[in-house]
Amino acid sequence: MALIYCRECGKQISDQAFTCPFCGCPMGNGNPNQQVSVFDPNRSKYDWLTTLLLCFFLGCFGIHNFYTGKTGIGVAQLLTCGGCGIWALIDFIMIIVGSFRDGEGKVVSNK
Numbered sequence: 288m289a290l291i292y293c294r295e296c297g298k299q300i301s302d303q304a305f306t307c308p309f310c311g312c313p314m315g316n317g318n319p320n321q322q323v324s325v326f327d328p329n330r331s332k333y334d335w336l337t338t339l340l341l342c343f344f345l346g347c348f349g350i351h352n353f354y355t356g357k358t359g360i361g362v363a364q365l366l367t368c369g370g371c372g373i374w375a376l377i378d379f380i381m382i383i384v385g386s387f388r389d390g391e392g393k394v395v396s397n398k
């Protein structure tokens with residue numbers, strides 16, 4: 288039996304515990320490494336790095352919006368040349384800080 292730290296209250300508890308005995312937060316299977324990869328339904332299915340690179344190299348053509356399913360915005364950026372680069376730059380920053388959303392309204396995240 289190993290000891291791990293509760294991710295809520297930080298106290299040392301058994302890795303066999305289903306819930307923390309101090310704060311009562313659920314520990315899942317007790318393995319902190321597996322908890323990180325839990326599927327997040329709010330996370331986009333599109334790859335963050337691919338979106339970032341598409342925006343960097345082809346942002347003026349709105350390609351990153353086509354890639355993430357935002358065809359309408361992609362066409363608008365294509366016609367305006369990425370809002371003369373400003374729009375593409377804003378999207379680029381949004382992608383870096385993890386605020387860029389795909390066509391389903393889900394966050395394109397690198398986490």
Ligand SMILES: [Zn+2]
Pocket residue numbers: 293294295296297298307308309310311312
């Ligand atoms: Zn706790």
